Amino acid sequence: MTLLIIVLAFILLAIIIIQISRINEIAKTIRGEEQALLSSSRKQSRYLLIFMVLFLFGTIVSAYLYKNYMLGYGPHTAASEHGPSLDRLFNVTLAITGIVFVITHIALFYFGYKYSYRVGQKATFMPHDNKLEIIWTAIPAFAMFALVINGLIAWNDVMADVDPDEDYMEIEATGYQFAWILRYPGEDGKLGSRDFRKINSINPLGQDWTDIKNLDDIQPTDLVLPVNKKVRVRITARDVLHDFYLPHFRLKMDAVPGLPTFFVFTPTITTEEYREQLAEYPEYQVPADPTDPNGPEKWEQFDFELACAELCGSGHYSMRKRVIILEQAEYDAWLREQNSYYLGSVRGTKEDPFADQLLQFEIDERNVAFEEAFETALEAENPDEKIIQLEHVYFETGSAQLTPLSQYELDNIKVAMQANPSVVLEISGHTDNTGDPEGNQVLSQQRADAVFNYIAQGLDGERIIAVGYGQSNPIDSNDTEEGRVKNRRTEIKIISQ
Numbered sequence: 001m002t003l004l005i006i007v008l009a010f011i012l013l014a015i016i017i018i019q020i021s022r023i024n025e026i027a028k029t030i031r032g033e034e035q036a037l038l039s040s041s042r043k044q045s046r047y048l049l050i051f052m053v054l055f056l057f058g059t060i061v062s063a064y065l066y067k068n069y070m071l072g073y074g075p076h077t078a079a080s081e082h083g084p085s086l087d088r089l090f091n092v093t094l095a096i097t098g099i100v101f102v103i104t105h106i107a108l109f110y111f112g113y114k115y116s117y118r119v120g121q122k123a124t125f126m127p128h129d130n131k132l133e134i135i136w137t138a139i140p141a142f143a144m145f146a147l148v149i150n151g152l153i154a155w156n157d158v159m160a161d162v163d164p165d166e167d168y169m170e171i172e173a174t175g176y177q178f179a180w181i182l183r184y185p186g187e188d189g190k191l192g193s194r195d196f197r198k199i200n201s202i203n204p205l206g207q208d209w210t211d212i213k214n215l216d217d218i219q220p221t222d223l224v225l226p227v228n229k230k231v232r233v234r235i236t237a238r239d240v241l242h243d244f245y246l247p248h249f250r251l252k253m254d255a256v257p258g259l260p261t262f263f264v265f266t267p268t269i270t271t272e273e274y275r276e277q278l279a280e281y282p283e284y285q286v287p288a289d290p291t292d293p294n295g296p297e298k299w300e301q302f303d304f305e306l307a308c309a310e311l312c313g314s315g316h317y318s319m320r321k322r323v324i325i326l327e328q329a330e331y332d333a334w335l336r337e338q339n340s341y342y343l344g345s346v347r348g349t350k351e352d353p354f355a356d357q358l359l360q361f362e363i364d365e366r367n368v369a370f371e372e373a374f375e376t377a378l379e380a381e382n383p384d385e386k387i388i389q390l391e392h393v394y395f396e397t398g399s400a401q402l403t404p405l406s407q408y409e410l411d412n413i414k415v416a417m418q419a420n421p422s423v424v425l426e427i428s429g430h431t432d433n434t435g436d437p438e439g440n441q442v443l444s445q446q447r448a449d450a451v452f453n454y455i456a457q458g459l460d461g462e463r464i465i466a467v468g469y470g471q472s473n474p475i476d477s478n479d480t481e482e483g484r485v486k487n488r489r490t491e492i493k494i495i496s497q
């Protein structure tokens, strides 16, 4: 409909221009310059009036027809706590500038019509008029004053930082060409420190891994947030200027290299609720994929989005990310599934400053697992179930030298022996069948002895026996590498308690 009106308007305009020039040519030759000028100016003045009507009509009709696609109208209500105040600000500005827009355009074209060329008509000379000057200075000044005050109030409200004592969560968004890296604080609720000099291929944010706060930070793919929870977003950039833009939440903030910015907002509508809201409107009841008329409708596929609102380079468009707002319980479930970036991508690599030691939570996990295994073995009746395989005790290849990471499990055995003073243990070393059996026998004995030497410190040596079984006691096939790995093992067995 609007397109048709636009096309018609252009065709009309073209015809008008051609006609005017043709008429002018003919008229000049027939009636002389003066007459031709008069007639063409009369015609043009009327066309101006027609154009004015079409133009204003087109502007208003197109705004009305597309209102359901515009932010703040139809289904696109603000999904954040501060959003409605910005929408109100936009509406006030639109109302004031809209009135001015209509009045000035009517005046512009009407004056063109009224003062078109007439024979003998002269312009009025008016050197100065105080009253007029006052009116057209005072009215815009007053309107601007109202707009600016209104805007300042909204700005101070929207841009206020969090109070350190209130309940909020903090996340971080870093823009680079061409994506966003999101960072959540993990269990400790704190984001770790960063240093741009540490940025490399496996450390895209330059996180300082010696800062314990970094170790549980996560880098999720989607921006997922709980509804009705205040969020403070730290916004940074790694290369050029980007802009963190969440249109549905009325949030937009530049991401400036070297100058962290922030934005505080509270989402008030979940993705699910927003979809339900869109479902009411015919614009969203069409298939999401036009080539699949039976597929899901547009409202079902709707997602809030994070975009970059700065033209930052050729891949600018690809900086889109999904934004998902969940109920608190769903969010908590989502968060539990996220893994720390450090544990997933850095732990154990050459970047890892803690490569040859366990982290506290790993130590705690192993303590609990060992205590449970020891308890089960104590309670078991069957002698086979009194055996615990030491899954975290390792030796340097081909030697009886314990690796540094083995100490944690050995310490756990020590603690268990101190807590159960009547327990007597057998430590047994086992190998696979590669190499010669006698050599294996010797190595397994040496390894059992190494464990013995570690545990026996401070304990009554009588309570522990170390035995090397060589390759004589496989628990799996020696024909596969997998089986051989299982067969090379160290075990403890409770032989009396």
Ligand SMILES: [Cu+2]
Residues within 6 Å of the ligand: 175, 176, 241, 242, 243, 308, 309, 310, 311, 312, 316, 319
């Ligand atoms: Cu960008």
